[in-house]
Amino acid sequence: MDREKERPATWVPGAVIVGAGPSGLAAAACLAARGVPATVLERSDSLAFTWRHRMYDRLALHLPKRFCELPLLPFPEEYPTYPNKDQFVTYMERYAAASGVAPRFGASVEEAAFDAPAGAWAVRLAGGEVLMTRWLVVATGENAEPRVPEFPGMRQFAGRVLHTCEYKSGEDFAGEKVLVVGCGNSGMEVHVLPREMLGLSTFGIAMALLKWLPVQLVDRFILAAAHLTLGNTSQLGLRRPKTGPIELKNLTGRTPVLDVGTLDHIKSGKIKVVGAVKEVTSRGARLADGSKEEQFDAIILATGYRSNVPSWLKDGGDVFTREGTTKTPFPNGWKGRNGLYTVGFSQRGLLGASSDALSVARDIHCQWRERERL
Numbered sequence: 001m002d003r004e005k006e007r008p009a010t011w012v013p014g015a016v017i018v019g020a021g022p023s024g025l026a027a028a029a030c031l032a033a034r035g036v037p038a039t040v041l042e043r044s045d046s047l048a049f050t051w052r053h054r055m056y057d058r059l060a061l062h063l064p065k066r067f068c069e070l071p072l073l074p075f076p077e078e079y080p081t082y083p084n085k086d087q088f089v090t091y092m093e094r095y096a097a098a099s100g101v102a103p104r105f106g107a108s109v110e111e112a113a114f115d116a117p118a119g120a121w122a123v124r125l126a127g128g129e130v131l132m133t134r135w136l137v138v139a140t141g142e143n144a145e146p147r148v149p150e151f152p153g154m155r156q157f158a159g160r161v162l163h164t165c166e167y168k169s170g171e172d173f174a175g176e177k178v179l180v181v182g183c184g185n186s187g188m189e190v191h192v193l194p195r196e197m198l199g200l201s202t203f204g205i206a207m208a209l210l211k212w213l214p215v216q217l218v219d220r221f222i223l224a225a226a227h228l229t230l231g232n233t234s235q236l237g238l239r240r241p242k243t244g245p246i247e248l249k250n251l252t253g254r255t256p257v258l259d260v261g262t263l264d265h266i267k268s269g270k271i272k273v274v275g276a277v278k279e280v281t282s283r284g285a286r287l288a289d290g291s292k293e294e295q296f297d298a299i300i301l302a303t304g305y306r307s308n309v310p311s312w313l314k315d316g317g318d319v320f321t322r323e324g325t326t327k328t329p330f331p332n333g334w335k336g337r338n339g340l341y342t343v344g345f346s347q348r349g350l351l352g353a354s355s356d357a358l359s360v361a362r363d364i365h366c367q368w369r370e371r372e373r374l
Contacts, residue, residue, distance in 0.1 A: 219244025
């Protein structure tokens with residue numbers, strides 16, 4: 001750090017948590033329940049910023065609420081099985097209030113580095129303020145920044161180009177022909193599964209079966225049931241990977257697409273599945289299969305998100321890769337050296353973040369208790 005630009009450092013009791021999304025709030029709540037104070041730093045002006053401002057209007061949780069609730073507070077009973085975006089944000093607000101978590105908004109972390117002589121982490125905020133802490137919890141998540149690839153010819157396109165973080169509703173594109181680039185829950189091999197089978201959550205069925213059967217056998221069952229329900233998706237241009245959906249999720253974090261009507265739109269012709277984009281033209285795009293140029297009025301980049309950890313965290317090489325993902329797979333990637341912790345980087349969604357938060361709080365509490373005895 002540039003010592004000449006820093007203000008005198010302030011020691012913070014307890015932990016410093018970077019990020020006030022579900023992961024950061026869960027970590028703070030679990031620490032509070034054990035009597036350990038935490039300072040939550042959030043660069044935006046509100047908690048759960050991504051859920052408030054970067055999600056489309058009709059978004060609902062893809063998994064039943066019992067798999068998405070955070071530690072210590074279940075969803076309200078009156079909530080539907082799959083809460084919508086606004087209900088989830090309200091749940092986050094209630095969660096923070098119930099646990100007494102009050103994030104510092106507008107607190108953007110420019111750099112966090114381990115200060116060996118002090119035996120603590122020095123966290124420098126925009127404006128020069130420096131906070132010192134024994135325990136630093138990184139909870140900015142895997143989806144901190146939109147991933148915006150530069151396709152050949154993109155800048156010459158005459159229509160609108162936007163990332164899914166800016167997309168709110170299909171009504172904004174009424175009457176237009178839109179190219180959606182990317183394939184996944186925000187957007188060509190992909191597993192498409194029904195959200196429910198026989199009235200039960202597909203994910204819930206898989207989790208129950210995994211208690212008794214190996215993952216490969218569970219995948220075979222899930223895919224057989226999906227074929228009976230959805231038919232042969234390869235005929236619609238959606239080729240399935242050779243690795244099963246649950247095993248692929250465990251290995252790479254790639255989540256199966258849970259169909260809630262998309263296939264019906266493909267079958268009706270409202271949605272057309274095409275191959276990879278070779279280049280963008282002023283009026284549309286050319287595909288890699290050599291077909292002629294197709295015209296489009298707008299392009300939506302459903303190309304996902306990325307971690308921003310490499311831009312501000314120093315001395316985290318034992319935990320994070322250069323891309324800002326954790327090196328050690330779930331469930332053991334939550335702890336590094338020198339009091340560094342992570343929550344929400346397990347590629348396991350809200351369920352993984354909850355597991356991380358409980359583990360982090362338990363570990364920090366043990367150290368906190370020992371220091372109180374000294």
